[in-house]
Amino acid sequence: MPIRLYDTARQEIVPFEPPRLVRMYVCGITPYDSTHLGHAATYLAYDVLIRRLEELGHEVSLVRNVTDVDDSILPKARQLGVNYLELADAEMARFRSDMEALGMRPPVAEPRATEAVPQIIDLVEKLLAAGHAYRADGSVYFDVSTFPAYGALSRLSREEMVRIAAERGGRPDDPAKRHPLDFTLWQRSAPDEPAWDAPFGPGRPGWHIECSAMVLAAHGPTLDLHGGGTDLIFPHHESEIAQSTSITGQPLARHWMHSAMVAYEGEKMSKSLGNLVFVSDLLKVADPRAIRLALLRHHYRAGFEWFDTDLDEGRALLRRLMAAAARGTGGVSAIGAGAAKGCASDPAFGGGADPRPFAERVREALDDDLDVPRALDALDDLASAILSGGDHRDAPAELIDLARLVGVDLTVAARTE
């Protein structure tokens, strides 16, 4: 049975059957502020998916971009009085260290927008030549009237798209645009902003075009899976599709996976509300595995509110799993090649901890639209069975292996908190 995953484009759970080499692209961060729990929750979903795909024999090539020039990093750099690339470098270093601490495996490539400018210019030129884009007032815009499928991914009405575009910086009332939903491919830079020479005038890239250019450069016209947070469905991913498909004539992705947003104690977690929970702050007070487990207790498609008590539940689960895993290290070694196999059929080991049904439950849950909370329940049940005296020598080693599937290493000593 293949993994089944919800596809945003089809709006249903479908079998996800990629080739052996899975070409995956997940939209990355704009490095102007620290990694918050929303980032962590998003990237964790893909991290667990990748682990399960690898177990099934796939090789996953994950590319995650870095938006190191856009409308949010430039004002922040100006405000701090630093060069925007220095700000990007510093924040990328912090992001990588937060992600690594949470046990997230790095992507195979992290292309930066500023390094992809030649590919971006090339794509804009092609869009202009093909009549999908126009120049106005020193900028270049995508003409959505040339792409009738605009809106097919998000399934939003024109009115909803205009409203959301306005909320997300799309400036539908820009007088240079022919249509309010037309979006910027290239924009004239303000006097103190970076600018690149281009055949259509000096300026800097729009946001959406960088991902189209990077996907094409890294993986070719069609991805096996494209991901990001649900806030990227419109306008970002809708616009990526319009740009890419207009040039390649191919679908941009065979499967679209989006992870839901995280709120904090009753309110949307956002920069403007000043209620962001930063991973680096949690790392000061908690074992990274407890943070990881606390986040993974929520399904990737269910938006959730983070409460400070979530961390306690993550800690408690980690303690139970570690205590059960430690049962394998005393007496007969159950970890590694020496582990005894086949005890389940032996009546002497017929206690409550035959790990196989639990392992099946874990994998079944992961394959059912990445239901990590249910997988964690199965792990927790296996731990309880081990701790309540189920005398199966394989069980702790199996628990350790299964926990690795969700990215938790139970063989590392607990951090003193």
Ligand SMILES: [Zn+2]
């Ligand atoms: Zn993107």
